Amino acid sequence: MIHIEILRVNNLSKKYTNGENIFYALKNINFSVKKGEFVAITGKSGSGKSTLLHILSGLDSKDEGEVIIDNQNIFELNDNDLTIFRRKNIGIIYQFYNLLPMLDVKENILMPTLLDKRKVNKKRFNELIKTLDLDNKLDSMPNDLSGGQQQRTAIGRALINRPKILFADEPTGNLDSKNTKKIMKLLEYYNKKFKQTIIMVTHDNALARRCDRNIVIKDGKIIKDEYKKTNKKK
Amino acid sequence: MNIKKLIKRNKRRSIITILGISIASSLILSIGIFFSSFREYMIDTVKREIGDYHVIVKGDIKENSTIKKIKIKDGRNYITFNNIGRVYINTEKICKSKCESITYNDSLLSLYGISKNENILNTYKKIIYFLVISFSVIVFIIIYNSFKVSINTRKRDICLYKLSGCTNYDVYKIIIKESLLLGLIGMVLGFIISLILNTTLINILNSILYEIFNGRLSLKIYLPFIIIPFIFMTLVIVLSSSFPLKNIKKYRPIELFKAKDDIYKSNVKRYKNIPLWLSIINYQRGREKYKSLIICIFISVLSINIFSLTLNYGLKCIEEYVITPDYDLFVNVEGDYNLEKLSEDLKSEKTLIYKSCEYTSHIPKDYYLKESKEKEKLLITNLKNNEIVNKIDLIDDSNKIKHLKQNIFKNLTEIKIDNEDKIIDNLKLTNKIPFGLKGTENIIVNLDEEKFNGICEYYNSNMFIKTKYKGIDNYLENKIKKDELNMTYYNSKKSKEIMNNIVLLVKIALYGICLLIILVMLTSVINITSSSINYRKKEFSSLQSIGLEKKDILSSLFLESLIVSLKGWGYAVPFIFIINKMIFTSIKSVFDFKNMIINLNILIISLILSQILVFISMAISHHNLKEKSLINNIKDI
Structure with a gap:
């Protein structure tokens, strides 16, 4: 089976300056991800894992290095082109859901499709809704939903356009154990069935162990990068 | 809570609020400053044209320390007191009922609000009150909205304060202090801006209306005229920042953890155009x-x-x-005068020279198309062949301005001149008003030279001209002096x-x-x-x-x-x-x-x-x- 490289990170660094002091949030990060991989990025609080995810998804800027998604260096794109690239190729799930509060569940999920001016594929939408168990919540507003329902809506929104890569920033960080299991099952389902590439940041080692690969970050550097099945170090 | 830190944290909003208050303050304070300056100009004018005395007294007076200056002229005492406010009391003291006549300088006293007749100062105050209140209402509504939105968007902060233990009163204090500080800075800036605005306005007035002000209008501050707007502006700031505070009672710390309160299922149908739908x-x-x-x-x-x-x-x-006259200069001389030469000297572009005399006449009502006066003033000229101009401007008895009346007469062919037993006959009506004579209230009767000489025993020579000649006034003044002419002119x-x-x-x-x-x-x-x-x-x-x-x-x-x-x-x-x-x-x-x-x-x-x-x-x-x-x-x- 040929594994296509979907993401490559070369010498990525991000620093913050405070007067004369320079603090590196990330320093010389290098790795690549193949299509269909479910990668966990773990590390202690303040290690730089969320910063890494935000840069990979184009939500934050970098100071040095490259991020190449599907052969496109995302930082060569201007603001508008990056927005369009993100819309077509990237899905993002946040810890605090970040649903649009003025739109209902259906509108929230469909928004990326509408923005892309695509016709809504009703079959795909209905399948998605069913998988996410949101059939009878389509007209509800986000603040009427539980945490788990909101996160499932956010997953729906992230997956509606079948993105090349899905970034998840602590997707279960705000959920109870029951909902955590549900969300993880969903992500695993999409990874297995549709070969959805997922990169997930988590501080929960138990969740990381369920992924194909675990990249450990400490003080802005990768200290460990190993695959689940063979425990092979990269 | 350090108010300065609070303001620094919301630098942009604070600067914009200060700007808004300063512009509003400058508008309101400018009214007071302008009227102060204008009042001072009026006082100066009265002093120059009438005199700086407070009272004229004829008779024996008892001088005392209240008198600043006495000028005696034609047996009258022109007295200026140290304190204009006590002019009546001091006049009684110095007169002790021995004065033959007492005449107060009402023009001056009314500017200080002291005259027993109508006081101009009171009129100024009424105008200031009206303008200040009107603008204050406008400014209040605008600034109130600004503070209201500011408080609404700080709901999260207010909930945090309450979560930390602040009472409603503590929160009021924080916000009022902030508003008053911004208001004070704004008002000081506003005062400076109003001084600049008024200085500029006064310079413009002195320059473009030099003939009226003679450059004597200057920036002056009369405190009562400044205090009124200042008080109003302070009230505006205090009220506009405290009224929105009533909402604070409703904010509870729990709202920090709730979703935003403006979310409800909208009835808006989804449009294909996403920006329209979102808007x-x-x-x-x-x-x-x-x-x-x-x-x-x-x-x-x-x-x-x-x-x-x-x-x-x-x-x-x-x-x-x-x-608006269609001429630049009108000259009038008694009797005959060679106005053609004058017209040449003044490089006239268009000239009308004629002789004229005035009479009154009674024209019967039957000849009028509409209403008429009992007696009409006639302007008889030697311009044409026996015409009555059928258009005049009228001011009627109630002093209402009327338009130029057209076709006021019908079938009028002769006019009898009262008390002279003279009749001007064989007249025809015309609608052509001679150059320069637009705006005359008189009925214009143009006669040929022979008829004119028969009617007008005494006449004036007149000239209307259009010219680009500069220095008309100087030229004519010199000519009148030099040739000792009985000439009047209107530039x-x-x-x-x-x-x-x-x-x-x-x-x-x-x-x-x-x-x-x-x-x-x-x-x-x-x-x-x-x-x-x-x-x-x-x-x-x-x-x-x-x-x-x-x-x-x-x-x-x-x-x-x-x-x-x-x-x-x-x-x-x-x-x-x-x-x-x-x-x-x-x-x-x-x-x-x-x-x-x-x-x-x-x-x-x-x-x-x-x-x-x-x-x-x-x-x-x-x-x-x-x-x-x-x-x-x-x-x-």
Whole structure:
């Protein structure tokens, strides 16, 4: 089976300056991800894992290095082109859901499709809704939903356009154990069935162990990068 | 809570609030400063033209230390006291009932508000009160909205204060202190701006109306005229910042953990055009907040249009009342005089030279098409062959200005001149008014030379000219002195210039006031829109993260601003028409206006202007969100 490289990170660094002091949030990060991989990025609080995810998804800027998604260096794109690239190729799930509060569940999920001016594929939408168990919540507003329902809506929104890569920033960080299991099952389902590439940041080692690969970050550097099945170090 | 830190943290909003208050203060304080300066000019003028004495007393007087100066002239004592306020008491003291006559300088005393007759000072105070109250109301509404939105957007902060243990009273104190500090800085700045504005205005007045003011108008401050606006402005700031505080009682710490309170299922149908759809949803959910913006736009559109209408009606009244001469110079000499030579010397471009005399006559009612006076004043000239000009300007008995009356006579062929037993016959009616004679109230009768000599025993030689000759006044003054002429002249060019300058000044003043009101509105709009955009920064960034392009965001903001501007403008339009109708009805009774003035262009400009200002303000506020990365805005850091 040929594994296509979907993401490559070369010498990525991000620093913050405070007067004369320079603090590196990330320093010389290098790795690549193949299509269909479910990668966990773990590390202690303040290690730089969320910063890494935000840069990979184009939500934050970098100071040095490259991020190449599907052969496109995302930082060569201007603001508008990056927005369009993100819309077509990237899905993002946040810890605090970040649903649009003025739109209902259906509108929230469909928004990326509408923005892309695509016709809504009703079959795909209905399948998605069913998988996410949101059939009878389509007209509800986000603040009427539980945490788990909101996160499932956010997953729906992230997956509606079948993105090349899905970034998840602590997707279960705000959920109870029951909902955590549900969300993880969903992500695993999409990874297995549709070969959805997922990169997930988590501080929960138990969740990381369920992924194909675990990249450990400490003080802005990768200290460990190993695959689940063979425990092979990269 | 350190107020200075609080203000520094919200630097942009604080600066804009200070700007708004300072512009508003400058508008209100300028009224007092201008009237102070004008009053001082009037006092100076009275002192020059009438005298600086307070009272003229004839008879024996007892001098005492209250008297500053006595000038004796023609047996009368012209007395100036040290304290003008005690002029009556001091006059009684020095007279001790032995004065033959006492005459007070009422012109001067009325300027100090002391005259026992009508006091000009009281009139000035009434005008100041009226203007200050009117502007204060406008400014109050605008600043109140600004503070209201500011408090609403700080709901999270207020909940945090309460969570930390602050009572409602503690929160009031924090916010009032902040408002008063911003207000104080704003008012001090406003005072400085008003001094600059008044200095500029006074320099303009001295320059373009030199003939009236002779450069003697200068910046002066009369404290009572400054205190009134200052008190009003302070009241405006205190009230506009404390009224919105009543909402604070409703804020509970639990609301920190709740979703936003403006989320409800909207009835808006999903449009294919995403920016349009988003703009309608956002307008609907932000209706409460947008009320403040709509009110600002309403007031500004109303002010601009009403000021503009007032100006236009004023100009039309001037046009109706002041007949603009079609000549530059009118010269009048008793008897015969060689006016042709004078016309050549003055390089005339157009001349009319004629002889004239005046009589009264009775023209029977039958000859009039409409109403008539009992006796008519005739201006008899030697201009033409026996014509009566069938058009004159009339001021009727009730002193109403009428238009130029056309075709007032029918079948009038002869006029009997009262008391002289003279008849002018074989006359024909004409509608041609000779050059220069437009605006005369007399009936003009043009006769040939022979008939004229038969009627007018004593006459004047007259000349109307149009000329570009400069220094007409000097030339004529010298000629009159040198040749000892019994000549009078009227330089209408100068009067035209003065009238044009007065009109220009009125335009500058009215549009200047409009501009200041727009600036106050602008600061309020910026505060409201930047608060609104900031409140939604998380949503904007979330939308951008899932693929909403910048052009769509701007389109959505444009449509939102259009909805808001249209609403504010739409509410103002009926009020504009009602006030227009009221102005027209009141003026119509004095001037003969046929139609109401409708300033369609100003109406449209005010809509476009408010739309542009609101949109630009929103777009800039959105652009400023770029200072932080998308993710920081999403996390609401």
